[in-house]
Amino acid sequence: MTTSSAGPAALGADAGTAIAKQRHSEGKRAERRLGLLLCAPAIIVMLAVAAYPLVYAVWLSFFRADLRTPDDQEFIGLGNYITVLSSPIWWNAFGVTMFITVIGTFFQLVLGMLLAIVMHRTIIGRGLVRTSALVPYAIVTVVAAFSWRFAWTQNLGWLAGESAPLTDRWSSLWIIILSEVWKTVPFMALLLMAGLALVPEDLLKAASMDGANAWQRFWRVTVPIIKPAILVALLFRTLDSFRIFDNIFVLTSGANDTASVSILAYNNLIRGLNLGIGSTMSVLIFISIAIIAFIYIKLFGAAAPGAGDDRR
Amino acid sequence: MSYQQETTQRKAMWAGVNVLVLLYAFIPVIWIVSLSFKDAGTLNDGNFLPRSPSTESYQQIFTDYEFIRALINSIGICVISTFIALVFGTMAAYAIARLDFPGKKTIVAVSLLIAMFPQIALVTPLFQIQTAIGTFDTWLGLIIPYVTFALPLAIYTLSAFFREIPWELEKAAKMDGATPYQAFRKVITPLAMPGVFTTAILVFIACWNDFLFAISFTTTSASRTVPAALSYFTGATTYERPTAAIAAAAVIITIPIVIFVLFFQRRIVAGLTSGAVKG
Numbered sequence: 001m002t003t004s005s006a007g008p009a010a011l012g013a014d015a016g017t018a019i020a021k022q023r024h025s026e027g028k029r030a031e032r033r034l035g036l037l038l039c040a041p042a043i044i045v046m047l048a049v050a051a052y053p054l055v056y057a058v059w060l061s062f063f064r065a066d067l068r069t070p071d072d073q074e075f076i077g078l079g080n081y082i083t084v085l086s087s088p089i090w091w092n093a094f095g096v097t098m099f100i101t102v103i104g105t106f107f108q109l110v111l112g113m114l115l116a117i118v119m120h121r122t123i124i125g126r127g128l129v130r131t132s133a134l135v136p137y138a139i140v141t142v143v144a145a146f147s148w149r150f151a152w153t154q155n156l157g158w159l160a161g162e163s164a165p166l167t168d169r170w171s172s173l174w175i176i177i178l179s180e181v182w183k184t185v186p187f188m189a190l191l192l193m194a195g196l197a198l199v200p201e202d203l204l205k206a207a208s209m210d211g212a213n214a215w216q217r218f219w220r221v222t223v224p225i226i227k228p229a230i231l232v233a234l235l236f237r238t239l240d241s242f243r244i245f246d247n248i249f250v251l252t253s254g255a256n257d258t259a260s261v262s263i264l265a266y267n268n269l270i271r272g273l274n275l276g277i278g279s280t281m282s283v284l285i286f287i288s289i290a291i292i293a294f295i296y297i298k299l300f301g302a303a304a305p306g307a308g309d310d311r312r
Numbered sequence: 313m314s315y316q317q318e319t320t321q322r323k324a325m326w327a328g329v330n331v332l333v334l335l336y337a338f339i340p341v342i343w344i345v346s347l348s349f350k351d352a353g354t355l356n357d358g359n360f361l362p363r364s365p366s367t368e369s370y371q372q373i374f375t376d377y378e379f380i381r382a383l384i385n386s387i388g389i390c391v392i393s394t395f396i397a398l399v400f401g402t403m404a405a406y407a408i409a410r411l412d413f414p415g416k417k418t419i420v421a422v423s424l425l426i427a428m429f430p431q432i433a434l435v436t437p438l439f440q441i442q443t444a445i446g447t448f449d450t451w452l453g454l455i456i457p458y459v460t461f462a463l464p465l466a467i468y469t470l471s472a473f474f475r476e477i478p479w480e481l482e483k484a485a486k487m488d489g490a491t492p493y494q495a496f497r498k499v500i501t502p503l504a505m506p507g508v509f510t511t512a513i514l515v516f517i518a519c520w521n522d523f524l525f526a527i528s529f530t531t532t533s534a535s536r537t538v539p540a541a542l543s544y545f546t547g548a549t550t551y552e553r554p555t556a557a558i559a560a561a562a563v564i565i566t567i568p569i570v571i572f573v574l575f576f577q578r579r580i581v582a583g584l585t586s587g588a589v590k591g
Contacts, residue, residue, distance in 0.1 A: 028412070031411050031412060031413060032411075032412070032413040032414060033413075034407070034411060034413075035407040035411035035412070035413030035416070036407075036413055036414075036415070038403040038404060038406060038407035038411075039403070039404045039407050039408070039413075039415075039419055041399075041400040041403065041404075042400045042401065042403070042404040042419075042423075042463050042467065043404075043419060043422070045400065045456075045459055045460055045463060046422060046423065046426055046460055046463055046464075047422075049434070049438070049456055049457055049459075049460035050426050050429060050434065050460055051422075052437075053434050053437030053438050053441065054433060054434065054437070056437040056440075056441075057433055057434070057436055057437045060436060060437065060440075115333065118329055118330070118333060121326075122326050122329065122330060123322065123323055123326050124323055124326055124327060124330065125327075125330050127577075128330070128334075129330050129333050129334075130577060130581065131573070131574055131577040132333065132334050132337040132338065133333060133337055134573045134577055134580060134581070135337040135338065135341060135570060135573065136337055136340075137573075138517060138566075138569045138570055138572070138573040139340075139341065139566055139569070139570070140520060140521050140538075140539055140562075140565055140566060140569070141521055141523065141539075142523050142539040142542055142543065142562075143344065143539075143542070143562040143565065143566050144340060146344065146542065146558055146559070146562055147340040147341070147343055147344040147562070148340060150343070150344070150347055150555060150559070151340070151343055155356050155358060156355070156356050156358065156555065157358065158343065158358055158359065158360040160358070161358065182336075182340065185336075186337075187584070190581055190584050190585055191584075191585060193585070194585035239428050242430070243430050243431065243432065245432065245523070245524050246523040246524070246539075249523070249527075249543065250543060261432075262430065262432040262524075265432045265433075265435070266432060266435065266524070266528070269432075269435055269436050269439065269528075270435065270439070270527075270528050275436050275439075275440065278435075278436050279436045279437070281432075282430070282432055282433035282434075282435070282436060283433065285430045285432060285433055286429075286430055286433045289428060289429075289430050293428060
């Protein structure tokens with residue numbers, strides 16, 4: 001629109017677009033208001049119950065705060081962090097957690113992939129296989145943990161006989177991994193199966209005609225295509241494994257040096273009522289989880305779920 | 313699968329593989345069920361299946377006040393949490409899937425952050441806050457954190473479902489003379505219901521499963537849920553080992569979930585994969 005075309009008609013057209021624009025932006029504003037209004041309850045709950053307490057936990061971690069000596073509360077700066085980070089108990093729990101996370105996630109990936117392929121490819125009884133594979137996902141973790149505990153209890157369990165593996169550190173750790181893996185393989189498999197569904201059959205067929213065997217087709221065709229699904233599944237499972245609590249609580253309660261960082265934090269918080277030390281551990285766990293997520297997303301290039309919002 | 317011949321041999325191979333999957337999924341379940349049916353005399357015989365099945369332990373737990381109370385707590389707390397999470401989650405997911413407004417990405421990111429949150433990090437502050445405001449060891453004391461952690465799950469799953477609804481249908485209905493309310497009620501709601509229902513199942517399972525909050529924020533049978541009660545179980549009589557009673561209680565809390573899963577298998581798979589992979 002040029003200034004030279006100044007005339008009543010042009011003016012009218014100008015005013016018209018302005019009104020349309022205004023109406024449009026009014027509609028936009030209403031949409032924005034509605035959007036925020038609809039999200040408000042969810043945001044308020046999430047902020048009140050997650051964000052505020054997290055800040056409070058960070059705050060508490062700088063204090064000597066032991067509920068058994070409530071009058072002795074004092075700001076001690078990084079004192080708690082020095083105590084925790086120089087404690088062999090913390091590093092033992094950290095090692096246990098990392099061991100369970102790394103080994104457990106590895107087995108979850110391998111078995112999950114096998115199960116995903118079975119669910120994706122099976123010719124007969126597909127519904128039956130898919131349904132029963134969901135059973136471990138649905139079972140309450142504590143119930144599954146009790147099942148494994150009783151199975152390995154001396155004289156009681158069908159797997160134990162005369163031995164008592166849950167009284168020994170290393171066999172306990174392997175049983176903890178077993179129960180964690182058993183429970184979560186189906187979830188892993190479902191995510192991977194969603195990825196497998198995206199692999200075009202024609203591509204596999206073409207590879208097959210070019211003489212690629214099943215193994216080559218898997219590594220050269222399937223894996224590259226489903227890599228995003230694998231990374232997201234791994235990210236989810238790694239973060240979840242790092243938080244492991246229920247299984248260990250039921251299987252060993254953290255005895256024989258099998259406590260994870262969450263068990264240790266729980267023991268300090270709820271059993272020991274030492275809020276300062278417990279909060280410090282909580283904050284350290286939070287930082288660890290953030291680092292793991294960062295590594296996956298930045299270094300491995302896992303798509304952060306939700307980041308794909310603009311793809312639609 | 314045209315390039316793979318469906319031979320008899322192949323079918324036999326798959327049958328074998330399927331049996332392996334079934335064994336994998338069911339062995340720990342059958343073991344805990346069989347343990348719950350063992351009587352006091354054969355409990356410690358180490359057999360996988362009971363030799364003389366009895367319902368002793370079931371009679372025991374169903375006459376146990378603590379267990380019944382925990383069961384009622386579990387059902388009540390999980391149903392209420394699921395309902396609230398679903399209402400808030402549907403509102404937010406609708407907005408995220410359909411409307412354009414500032415801060416949308418932030419909301420998605422924040423809920424992702426909460427989904428990944430180490431729950432233990434919230435135990436101390438929530439423990440303190442709850443004792444201060446008096447919700448410690450009450451239903452509300454569990455419902456609030458359950459809703460919080462169920463919200464990201466609900467928002468992700470529902471917004472994935474909502475994105476797949478063809479909203480043009482709504483416009484078409486309006487053009488045919490339906491009021492906006494009618495269009496929403498008659499066209500969109502029926503399309504959205506399966507997603508909402510699926511999400512309800514997933515959220516309920518997540519609440520039903522919780523253990524950390526349940527043992528941290530409860531001290532008495534007033535609000536202790538079954539997973540937490542299991543770990544404190546002493547059985548009806550204190551002189552015997554509560555193994556069989558724990559097994560029976562474990563079976564009872566597993567049944568509703570397994571029935572859900574068996575009936576709604578397809579929807580659960582759709583919900584889990586859409587929420588997690590499609591983001």
